[in-house]
Amino acid sequence: MARDQRKPGFLQAAGAVFWAFFGVRKRRQGEADAVGLSPVQVIVAGLVGAALFVLALLLVVRLLVNS
Amino acid sequence: MEAVHHLDHGHEHHPAGIMRWVTTTNHKDIGTLYLWFSFAMFMVGGVMALVIRAELFQPGLQIVQPEFFNQMTTLHGLIMVFGAIMPAFVGFANWQIPMMIGAPDMAFPRMNNWSFWLLPPAALLLVISLFVPGGAAAAGWTLYPPLTVQMGMGMDLTIFAVHILGMSSIMGSINIVTTVLNLRAPGMTLMKMPLFVWTWLITAYLLIAVMPVLAGAVTMTLTDRHFGTHFFNAAGGGDPVLFQHIFWFFGHPEVYIIILPGFGVVSQIIPAFSRKPLFGYASMVYATASIAILSFIVWAHHMYTVGMPVAGQLFFMFATMLIAVPTGVKVFNWLATMWKGSLTFEAPMLFALGFIFLFTTGGLTGIVLSIVPLDVQVHDTYYVVAHFHYTMVAGALFSAFGAVYFWLPKWTGKMYDEKLGKLHFWLSFIFFNLTFFVQHFLGLAGMPRRIPDYALQFAEFNAISSVGAFGFGLTQLLFFYIVLKCIRSGEKAPARPWEGADTLEWTLPSPAPYHSFETPPVVK
Numbered sequence: 001m002a003r004d005q006r007k008p009g010f011l012q013a014a015g016a017v018f019w020a021f022f023g024v025r026k027r028r029q030g031e032a033d034a035v036g037l038s039p040v041q042v043i044v045a046g047l048v049g050a051a052l053f054v055l056a057l058l059l060v061v062r063l064l065v066n067s
Numbered sequence: 068m069e070a071v072h073h074l075d076h077g078h079e080h081h082p083a084g085i086m087r088w089v090t091t092t093n094h095k096d097i098g099t100l101y102l103w104f105s106f107a108m109f110m111v112g113g114v115m116a117l118v119i120r121a122e123l124f125q126p127g128l129q130i131v132q133p134e135f136f137n138q139m140t141t142l143h144g145l146i147m148v149f150g151a152i153m154p155a156f157v158g159f160a161n162w163q164i165p166m167m168i169g170a171p172d173m174a175f176p177r178m179n180n181w182s183f184w185l186l187p188p189a190a191l192l193l194v195i196s197l198f199v200p201g202g203a204a205a206a207g208w209t210l211y212p213p214l215t216v217q218m219g220m221g222m223d224l225t226i227f228a229v230h231i232l233g234m235s236s237i238m239g240s241i242n243i244v245t246t247v248l249n250l251r252a253p254g255m256t257l258m259k260m261p262l263f264v265w266t267w268l269i270t271a272y273l274l275i276a277v278m279p280v281l282a283g284a285v286t287m288t289l290t291d292r293h294f295g296t297h298f299f300n301a302a303g304g305g306d307p308v309l310f311q312h313i314f315w316f317f318g319h320p321e322v323y324i325i326i327l328p329g330f331g332v333v334s335q336i337i338p339a340f341s342r343k344p345l346f347g348y349a350s351m352v353y354a355t356a357s358i359a360i361l362s363f364i365v366w367a368h369h370m371y372t373v374g375m376p377v378a379g380q381l382f383f384m385f386a387t388m389l390i391a392v393p394t395g396v397k398v399f400n401w402l403a404t405m406w407k408g409s410l411t412f413e414a415p416m417l418f419a420l421g422f423i424f425l426f427t428t429g430g431l432t433g434i435v436l437s438i439v440p441l442d443v444q445v446h447d448t449y450y451v452v453a454h455f456h457y458t459m460v461a462g463a464l465f466s467a468f469g470a471v472y473f474w475l476p477k478w479t480g481k482m483y484d485e486k487l488g489k490l491h492f493w494l495s496f497i498f499f500n501l502t503f504f505v506q507h508f509l510g511l512a513g514m515p516r517r518i519p520d521y522a523l524q525f526a527e528f529n530a531i532s533s534v535g536a537f538g539f540g541l542t543q544l545l546f547f548y549i550v551l552k553c554i555r556s557g558e559k560a561p562a563r564p565w566e567g568a569d570t571l572e573w574t575l576p577s578p579a580p581y582h583s584f585e586t587p588p589v590v591k
Contacts, residue, residue: 016353019353020353020354020356020357021357021360021393022357022392022393022396024347024350024353024354024396025349025353027349030258030348030350030353031258033258033349034256034257034258034349039257046356046360049360050360050363050364053364054364054386057382057386058382060381060385061378061381061382061385062378064381065377065378065381
C-alpha cells in the first residue's frame with residue numbers, strides 16, 4: 001500500500017469501527033470498507049476502539065461517583 | 068502423501084460400518100456425528116431437568132435428596148451447555164460452512180475427527196461422576212469455590228471433562244477459522260459470505276480467546292484440591308471471588324458463543340422465507356463483531372452481589388446496557404427483512420419467529436438484570452433462571468430446531484413432515500412459556516434457585532412450571548420421530564426446497580454428495 005494512502009485508510013478503519021459499535025453501516029460505505037480495508041487494519045482499529053470505549057465508560061463512572 | 072493420490076472421485080471410498088464413523092475425516096460425516104451426539108446429550112440433560120422439575124412440583128422433599136438435586140442442577144447445566152448446545156452448532160458448522168463457502172471440506176479434516184471423538188469420553192466422565200463416592204459435582208455449572216475445593220472425586224472427573232471439552236472446542240474453532248479464511252471459493256469475498264459463516268467465524272475467535280481462561284480456572288481448582296495451592300482458599304491467603312472473576316471472564320463471552328451462531332441461523336432462515344435479501348447485511352456483520360468485543364467487558368454483572376466498589380458496579384451496568392444496542396440492531400434488521408416480504412410459515416420460519424419473539428423477551432429481562440439495584444433484589448432467584456432459559460432455550464435451542472428443519476432436506480435428500488414440524492413448534496412454544504414464564508413471577512416473589520424445597524406460597528406456579536417442563540420434554544420425542552420419519556420415508560427433496568434460499572449449498576443436489584465442491588464454484 002502506498003504511503004499516501006495510509007492516513008485515509010486509518011480514518012476509514014476508525015469510521016468502520018465507530019459504526020460497528022453502533023451496529024449500523026450504510027451499504028455504500030460498507031462495500032468501500034470491504035474493498036479498501038485490510039483485516040489487520042480493522043482488528044487494530046477495533047482493539048483501539050474497545051480501549052477508548054472502556055476509557056470513556058470509566059470517565060463517565062468517575063464523573064458520577066465524584067459528583 | 069499417498070493418501071492424496073486417491074483421485075477416485077466418483078466413488079465413496081470409506082470403510083463400512085462403525086469404522087466409517089470412527090475414522091471419518093469427511094465434514095458431513097463429522098457434522099452428523101456432532102448432531103446425533105448433541106441430541107443424545109440433550110436427552111440426558113433433559114431427563115436431569117425433569118428430575119429437578121419433578122422434585123419442585125410440590126413443596127417439601129418427595130423424590131430426591133438435596134445432595135442429588137444439587138448434582139442434577141450442576142450436570143444439567145454443564146451437559147446442556149457443553150454437551151448439547153455447543154456441539155449442535157459445531158455440527159451445523161461442519162455440515163454447512165464448507166458447502167456455504169464453496170470449499171471441498173474443512174481445512175484440517177483429521178483434527179476435525181479428533182475434535183469430535185474427544186466429546187464422548189468427556190460426556191462419559193460427566194455421567195460416570197454420578198456413580199463415584201460422593202456423587203457428581205454439586206456446585207452449580209459455575210463451579211464456584213469453596214464448594215469445588217471440598218467435593219469428592221466427582222469434581223475431579225468434572226474438571227477433566229471440562230479440560231477435554233475445551234480442547235475439542237479450541238481445535239474445532241481453529242479448524243473453522245482456517246477454513247473460512249483460506250478455503251473460500253474464488254469470488255467469495257468476506258463481505259459476500261452468508262451470515263451464518265460470519266457469525267461462526269466470530270464465534271470461533273471468541274472460543275479461542277476464552278476456552279483457555281476456563282481451562283486455567285479449573286486447573287487452579289484442581290491444584291487447590293490436590294497440590295497444596297491456595298488460589299481460591301481464603302484460609303491460605305487466596306480469594307474465592309478471584310474464581311468468579313476468572314470464570315465469568317470466560318462465562319459471559321460463552322453465552323455469546325452459544326447465541327451468535329443462532330443469530331446466524333436465523334439470518335439465513337428469515338430472508339429465505341421472506342423471499343427478500345437480508346436487510347442491512349453489513350450492519351449485521353458489524354453488529355456481530357461489536358457484540359463479540361463488548362462481551363469481554365461486561366463479565367462482572369454476574370457478580371454484583373459478591374461485593375464490588377460502586378464505580379465497578381456502574382461500569383459493568385453501563386457496559387451491559389450498551390450491549391443491547393447492537394443486539395437491538397439485529398432484531399430490527401430481521402423485522403425489516405420481513406417487512407413487505409412474501410412470507411410463508413414453514414417449520415424453520417416458525418422457529419425463527421419464535422426465536423425473535425422469545426429471545427427479545429429474554430434480552431429485555433437481561434437489561435432489567437443489568438441494573439444493579441434491581442439485580443441485588445433478584446440475584447440467584449428464579450427470575451434469573453427464567454431470563455437465561457429465554458435466551459438459551461428459546462434462543463439457541465429454537466434456532467437449532469429451525470436449522471435442522473431448514474437444512475434436513477439438504478442433508479437427507481428427503482422432506483420432513485411439515486404438519487408434524489409445525490406441531491413440534493407450537494407444542495414447544497406453548498410448553499416452553501408454560502415452564503419458564505411463570506418463573507419470572509417466582510423470582511420476583513423471592514424464590515431462590517438451586518434449592519430443592521420452597522415455601523408454600525410458590526406452590527401453584529411451580530406446579531404449572533413442572534407440567535410445562537414435562538410437556539416440553541415429551542414434545543422433543545416428537546422431534547426425534549419427525550427426524551427419523553424424514554430419514555426413513557420422507558418425500559424426495561429437490562435441490563432447492565425453499566424458493567427464497569440462495570446460498571451455495573442449495574446449488575448442490577439433495578442429498579448433498581459425499582464430496583462436494585471438489586472443483587470450487589465461481590462466485591460472482
